[in-house]
Amino acid sequence: MPTSPRSWLYRLYNRRIAAGLEPSGRLPRHVGVITDGNRRWAKEFGTTTEDGHRAGAKRIVEFIGWCDELGIEVVTLYVLSKENLQRADDEVEALGTIIADMVDDIAQRDGIEVNLVGDLALLPQPLRARLEGAVEASTDHARARVRVNIAAGYGGRQEIVTAVRELLRESLDEGRPLEDAIESVTEDGISEHLYTKGQPDPDLIIRSSGEQRLSGFLIWQSAYTEFYFCEAYWPAFRRTDFLRALRSYAERNRRYGK
Numbered sequence: 001m002p003t004s005p006r007s008w009l010y011r012l013y014n015r016r017i018a019a020g021l022e023p024s025g026r027l028p029r030h031v032g033v034i035t036d037g038n039r040r041w042a043k044e045f046g047t048t049t050e051d052g053h054r055a056g057a058k059r060i061v062e063f064i065g066w067c068d069e070l071g072i073e074v075v076t077l078y079v080l081s082k083e084n085l086q087r088a089d090d091e092v093e094a095l096g097t098i099i100a101d102m103v104d105d106i107a108q109r110d111g112i113e114v115n116l117v118g119d120l121a122l123l124p125q126p127l128r129a130r131l132e133g134a135v136e137a138s139t140d141h142a143r144a145r146v147r148v149n150i151a152a153g154y155g156g157r158q159e160i161v162t163a164v165r166e167l168l169r170e171s172l173d174e175g176r177p178l179e180d181a182i183e184s185v186t187e188d189g190i191s192e193h194l195y196t197k198g199q200p201d202p203d204l205i206i207r208s209s210g211e212q213r214l215s216g217f218l219i220w221q222s223a224y225t226e227f228y229f230c231e232a233y234w235p236a237f238r239r240t241d242f243l244r245a246l247r248s249y250a251e252r253n254r255r256y257g258k
Contacts, residue, residue: 014239014240014243021070021243021246021247021250026249026250027070027071027072027246027249027250028072028202028203028204028226028246028249029072029073029074029200029203030072030073030074030075030076030199030200030201030202030203030204031067031072031074031075031076031202031203031204031205031206032075032076032077032078032202032204032205032206032217032218032222032225033063033075033076033077033078033205033206033207033208034078034205034206034207034208034211034214034215034217035056035059035060035077035078035079035208035234036207036208036209036211036233036234037056037208037209037210037232037233037234037235037236038052038053038055038056038233038234038235039052039053040052040209040233041055041056041233041234041235041236042055044233049091049094050091050094050095050098052235053094053095053098054098055235056234056235057098057099057101057102058102058235059234059235059237060077060079060102060106061102061105061106062239063075063237063242064106064109064112064146064148066239066242067146068111068112068145068146070246071145072146073145073146073147073200074146074147074149074199074200074202075146075147075148075149076117076148076149076151076196076202076218077148077149077150077151078151078154078215078217079099079102079150079151079152080095080096080099080118080123080151080152080153080154081151081153081154081155081215081216082119082122082153082154082155082158083155085122085123085153092124093124096123096124096126096127097127099127099131099150099152100126100127100130100131100134103130103131103134103150104130104133104134104137106134106138106148107134107135107137107138108137108138110139111139111143111144111145111146112138112139112144112145112146112148113138113139113140113141113144113146113147113148114134114135114138114148114150115135115147115148115149115150116131116132116135116149116150116152117149117150117151117152117154117159117195117196118150118151118152118153118154118155118195119153119154119155119158119162120132120152120153121153122153123152123153127152131150131152147199149195149196149199151195151217154195154216154217155216156214156216156217156218156219156220157216157219159194159195159220160190160194160219160220162193163190163191163193163194163220164185164190164193166193167184167185167189167190167192167193168181168182168184168185170184170193171184190220191220194220194221196218196221201218201221201222201223201224201225202218202221202222202225203225203226203249203254204225204226204227204228204245204246204249205217205218205222205225205226205227205228206227206228206229206230206242206245207227207228207229207230208230208232208233208234208237208241209230209231209232209233209234210229210230210231211229212229223257224254224256224257226248226249226252226254228245228248228249230244230245
């Protein structure tokens with residue numbers, strides 16, 4: 001099939017942006033993504049909500065490939081919040097199937113390690129079983145080029161509450177007095193009990209669809225994160241949009257509150 005002039009120009013533009021990123025050496029290690037806009041994309045194009053979610057899932061798989069090509073080490077994808085699980089049963093069931101199919105696809109790719117972040121007890125049992133199976137099937141950590149965190153049944157406030165409870169319970173199980181257990185509640189202590197424990201905090205969080213809020217995503221980990229908000233709905237998010245986000249990140253002076 002002949003290449004259209006517009007497609008050719010986009011590829012040329014993408015190469016120019018990518019070439020500009022290489023000398024800076026300032027690519028993020030960890031990118032978080034709020035994949036927003038599937039339903040609005042579907043409504044705008046006159047198709048079903050399920051079609052919108054499937055298009056969004058396809059874009060996620062492509063996005064992981066882009067990250068792998070560029071050497072991004074960790075990707076955290078916000079695909080199913082606690083609030084999403086309160087939608088109509090038929091939509092939750094369809095969305096769960098789409099997410100499970102997507103994660104299966106990601107897990108089968110060489111060099112990709114899949115992890116789950118969220119309260120798995122909130123998920124429907126069939127979805128939970130499939131996601132846990134994908135984790136088992138994915139590349140082991142020693143061979144992984146990209147660690148992909150799937151945030152499903154996720155809520156940022158609940159993550160912090162759970163971390164504090166686990167930290168206190170651990171101290172009490174060790175027989176430490178209550179006062180000592182309370183003293184164990186430190187920033188480092190909480191960080192060691194988060195869903196993302198052992199991983200670097202996100203350097204960059206991208207949100208699609210034009211919304212400019214975190215919606216509870218990685219609220220502890222994002223204290224010094226850079227943010228990039230893109231107007232495109234997630235199914236329409238292009239490699240060009242990703243490269244622009246990376247270019248914006250590379251041009252910033254990160255001071256970490258100093």
